[in-house]
Amino acid sequence: MMPPAEVVHWMFGTGFLFLGLCLLAEAIVGREVWRARAWRAYLWPSVAFLMGLLMWPVMVFFTSSAVHMLAHGAWAQVMMLAGATQLALVRGKLRNELWNLAVPAALLVSGAAFLIHEQNPWLFSRSAFLHHALGWTAIVGAMFPLASTFRPRSPVLRGGFAFVLVAVAVLLFCDRNVAPIFGHLSPLAGSGPGS
Amino acid sequence: MRALAAATLAALALPAAAFAHANLVKREPSFGQRVETAPRQIVLHFDQGVIVVPQSVQVKTQRGVPMTAGPTRTAKNGKLVSVPVRRLPTGAYTVRWQVTSLEGHVLSGVYTFGVRRNPPPPTEAFGASGPTGTEDVVRWGLFLALALLVGGLGFRLIVVGDRATPQLDRRFYLVAAAGVIGALELGIAGFILRASDALQLPFGRLLYGDLSPLAQGTRFGLAFIVMTLGFGLVAALVFLSWLTERAALLWPAFALSLGLCSGLSLSGHSAVDTGASWRSELADWVHLSAACLWIGGLVQLGLVVWPLAPELRREAFLRFSRLAAVLVALLVGAGAYLAYLRLPEASDLWEEPYGRVLAIKLVLAALALGWGGLHRLVVRPMLERGEPPAGLSRSLLGEGAVGMAVLLVAAVLVNANPPRRPAPGGSATVGAAR
Numbered sequence: 001m002m003p004p005a006e007v008v009h010w011m012f013g014t015g016f017l018f019l020g021l022c023l024l025a026e027a028i029v030g031r032e033v034w035r036a037r038a039w040r041a042y043l044w045p046s047v048a049f050l051m052g053l054l055m056w057p058v059m060v061f062f063t064s065s066a067v068h069m070l071a072h073g074a075w076a077q078v079m080m081l082a083g084a085t086q087l088a089l090v091r092g093k094l095r096n097e098l099w100n101l102a103v104p105a106a107l108l109v110s111g112a113a114f115l116i117h118e119q120n121p122w123l124f125s126r127s128a129f130l131h132h133a134l135g136w137t138a139i140v141g142a143m144f145p146l147a148s149t150f151r152p153r154s155p156v157l158r159g160g161f162a163f164v165l166v167a168v169a170v171l172l173f174c175d176r177n178v179a180p181i182f183g184h185l186s187p188l189a190g191s192g193p194g195s
Numbered sequence: 196m197r198a199l200a201a202a203t204l205a206a207l208a209l210p211a212a213a214f215a216h217a218n219l220v221k222r223e224p225s226f227g228q229r230v231e232t233a234p235r236q237i238v239l240h241f242d243q244g245v246i247v248v249p250q251s252v253q254v255k256t257q258r259g260v261p262m263t264a265g266p267t268r269t270a271k272n273g274k275l276v277s278v279p280v281r282r283l284p285t286g287a288y289t290v291r292w293q294v295t296s297l298e299g300h301v302l303s304g305v306y307t308f309g310v311r312r313n314p315p316p317p318t319e320a321f322g323a324s325g326p327t328g329t330e331d332v333v334r335w336g337l338f339l340a341l342a343l344l345v346g347g348l349g350f351r352l353i354v355v356g357d358r359a360t361p362q363l364d365r366r367f368y369l370v371a372a373a374g375v376i377g378a379l380e381l382g383i384a385g386f387i388l389r390a391s392d393a394l395q396l397p398f399g400r401l402l403y404g405d406l407s408p409l410a411q412g413t414r415f416g417l418a419f420i421v422m423t424l425g426f427g428l429v430a431a432l433v434f435l436s437w438l439t440e441r442a443a444l445l446w447p448a449f450a451l452s453l454g455l456c457s458g459l460s461l462s463g464h465s466a467v468d469t470g471a472s473w474r475s476e477l478a479d480w481v482h483l484s485a486a487c488l489w490i491g492g493l494v495q496l497g498l499v500v501w502p503l504a505p506e507l508r509r510e511a512f513l514r515f516s517r518l519a520a521v522l523v524a525l526l527v528g529a530g531a532y533l534a535y536l537r538l539p540e541a542s543d544l545w546e547e548p549y550g551r552v553l554a555i556k557l558v559l560a561a562l563a564l565g566w567g568g569l570h571r572l573v574v575r576p577m578l579e580r581g582e583p584p585a586g587l588s589r590s591l592l593g594e595g596a597v598g599m600a601v602l603l604v605a606a607v608l609v610n611a612n613p614p615r616r617p618a619p620g621g622s623a624t625v626g627a628a629r
Contacts, residue, residue: 049431056427060420063406064218065302066387070402073383076427084434091438119300119403 002061006175013172015051019044020165027159041090049083052076071117078106097149104146107164111138127175134171137164217243217296219304219405226306226317226408233283233310237290244273245294245302252278252292255321262288273297287314289321296403304405305394306412316413323393326610330388335606337381338487339599341456344374344429345484346491348449352442354492354514355500355507359442363504368437370499374491375430375452379423386410386419418462425455456484459609475536482529485522486602489567492519493595501588509578512587516575519567530560537613547614556604563597570594 022044026034035041055076063069085102088094114135120128141164148157221240224230237254249266256262265279276294287309294302305323307314317323347370351359359367386409387401394404410416429448436444460479492515500511534553543550570590577584 049434053427053431056424060410060423063410065403066390066406067402069406070383070387077379080427080430080434084438087438093438119296 005062008058008062009172009175012051012055013169013175015047015169016165016172017169019047019051020162020167020169022047023162023165024159027155027162030155031153042087045083045086045090047083048079049087052079052081052083055079067117071113074113075110078109082106097152100145100149100152103161104142104144104149107138107142107145111135111142114138130171130175134168137167137171141165141167217241217245217294217302219292219302219407222290222306224308226308227314227412229309229311229313231311234280236277236279239276239292239294241274241276241294244297245269245276246273246297247276247294251294252276252290254278254280255289255291257287257289257315257321259321283310285311287312291320291322300403301400302403302405303394303396303400304408306408316415317393317408318389318413318415320393322395324395326392327388330385330392331603331607331610333381333385333388334609335603336377337385337459338483338602338606340374340377340381341452341483342374342487342491342599342602343370343494344378344491345449345452345456345487346489346493347371347374347495348433348445348452349488349518350492350495350515352445352449353518354495354511357442358507358510360504360507363499363507364437366499366503367495368433370494371433372430375426375433378426378455379430382419382422382426386416389415414462418458422455422458425451425458429455453484456480456487459483475533478529478532481525482533485526485529486598486605489519489522489526490595490598490602492522493591493598497588497591497595501591508583509581512578513575516571520571523564523567527564543614549608549611549613552604552608552611556601556608559597559601559604563594563601566590566594566597 022040026040026044053076055072059069059072059076062072082103082105085094085099089097089099112135114131118128118131118135122129122132141161144157144160144164148154148161151157218241219239220242223238223240224234237252239252247267247269251267252263254262262280262283263278264281267276267278269276276292287307289305289307291305292303296302305320306317307320347367351367351371355363355367386406390404390406390409391398391401393409394401396404410420429451432444432448432451436442436448457476457480460476460483496511496515500507504511538544538547538550538553544554545551574584574587574590
């Protein structure tokens, strides 16, 4: 009944790609132009919030190990938090710009969760490589929204954040169960549910 | 960007080698399965190769008698693990397995199956321990979180209605947010602790424990799934209500939260003990929901309305007083019915451990009800005459604190087993399958 883990990763990859492209468009055309239509200001925070909400089913249905369950729970919470604080800032319910720090905090927690729940070294497997790459991308990428909190008009920082999300999406799309893309199938390659 | 592109290309170019660590994808017999023909071996299928030692898979009866008939072996590059078993007579069996993933991490799990009879849930596998004091505290925290959430939402919608001020709403949402976050986090903690009881592993190894038989094969796991998903949705509704300033969104959040209180009933005594029926489950839900509404309402009255909305004090107190009368009637009625079901003899109250805990709960509940009665009989007429007594806020919070103490004893009670009662067939039965 449950979709394979890789399909779930691709679905979230699509979400991150959408987020990244929205932010990239905003960085290119400028915030004023992007927000000429009021709904666009709510777009990426709403998607982030929704993705957090949709992560809860992933958490409770993929319980092959406690560490995966906890990692998915952490991602659900930080995505909801990041989306919620951005929505509240856009709406004017929160006024202190320091609430923007919720986004880098979410990336840091997400990256840490990736690295903690991956027990293998970088080159052990495709999945291990992806988890390490995703973890470090999120942690290093958190510097963009962190700096952007204090220099909110910098297009470089906003563009950098957008590219981080696109990179996360690409890495999530790279996750696949049986994937003879450029290489061959390892004898260890499996077909069951995973992280 | 070059580094990013290089990393991405490298990820694509690497041989596809499955996932983070080995996962158990199939068991023969499966968890919770009742088989009519005794299996000759236990087979575990992993999605990656694993390393085993001769005792990696152990099969025991519910009394702990080992039933393995040889060492654990692997096949198919370590992806298939099997152990031969002796002739298994009719009964329930516990399988505990422990293998080493190729990267060196120890993976563990436990499940049960039955030969010509239904097996118990993994929480009652051989070697599993009962709820601990930590679990009592976590369940108490969960009850408190439910009280803050359900009681807060009920108070805001039924008692305050459209008279809320922005200041009052701000604190109300903070309390409700604390409630829903607490319900989510403590629900997860409770599930992990219950898994720890079943798996009997230190925390470091519990992280790599297979929780799927517990999540999918027990009432407790089902309640965990439903409540986690439900409270995630409630969190979203409460947030959207705050964001858009639309109190109407709180109604579905309130209805959903009330419904989710039944998760605790469906995974507790009322679902499995002798005499359990839909009536006992309904009574348990009514009992818990009424308690949450009452205690959470007191917190809102003492912590939100009293300090922040003096103009609403009188009206809110009088309205809540009317609501509390109904809640107390429901609470006492449902509680008396449940006590009758679980302790049919009055002497059970002092002779049985469960009864003694219930007696403490009754004393505390009587104290809280007496305190509430004092508010209704003495304070309410004073407020109606426009003479509010001093220190009423502290008194309300005091009543709420006693209510919270009642919830603590209730948490201990939920995790305890009622005394055995003779079943119609003559054998004694006791709460199980949680």
